[in-house]
Amino acid sequence: MTLRFAPALVLTFAAPAWARTVTDSAGRVVEGPDEVETVFAAGPPASVLVCVMKPEALTGWPRALYPEEEAYIAEPYRDLPETGRLTGRGGEANLERVLQIAPDLIIDFGSIRDTHVDLADRVQAQTEIPHILIDGRFETTPGALRLVGEVLGTPERGEALARDVEETFDRIDAILAEVPEEARPRTCLARGRRERGR
Secondary structure (H helix, E strand, C coil): CCEEECCCCCCCCCCCCCCEEEECCCCCEEEECCCCCCEEECCHHHHHHHHHHCHHHECCECCCCCHHHHCCCCHHHCCCCECCCCCCCCCCCCHHHHHHHCCCEEEEEECCCHHHHHHHHHHHHHHCCCEEEEECCHHHHHHHHHHHHHHCCCHHHHHHHHHHHHHHHHHHHHHHHCCCHHHCCCCCCCCCCCCCCC
16 A cells, blocks of 8 residues: 655645555555644535544535434534535535645545546645545445544554455355345335434
8 A cells, every 4th residue: 555645734844754654545646744643625515534544634514404413423522613515515614615624634534536536636735734535435445444544643543444344245145145136125225414403
């Protein structure tokens, strides 16, 4: 695995030489600092990923937590500020807000289509803050956990969570192997926009 990030801030003195490079899920080589202490989550999925891996690094929630979500978040992190989101429908964070927060790193977790790659490249170029894309497909979850664990300096936790996911996938595959496809229940998952307070 390789890792490359860019300076987190434009300063009046020479920027430091970054100690690491990483190849993200989109194949982008991003330069960055040896230690990542603060992360701007580009959207809600990224905020959850950072929270399970290194919650103290999270600079805020892309949207404030709903009351029923708070019970699943450790108390010190429930009241982090609302930062807005960079990606997805309803993205309202602007680059000035990102620069004001001045994170060490921006993480987006989800699609790695060309539009997301283009956005990440533009945000990184304009802010000079390293911006990595993590593949959010269900089947790539173990790899995502390992990659983020390495990037955030928590490789042991990333590996432990990845192994747990792999074991869960294996158990599901074993159960499904005993059930003919025509006998398996069919499901539909749908979601839509939600107004706060509902």
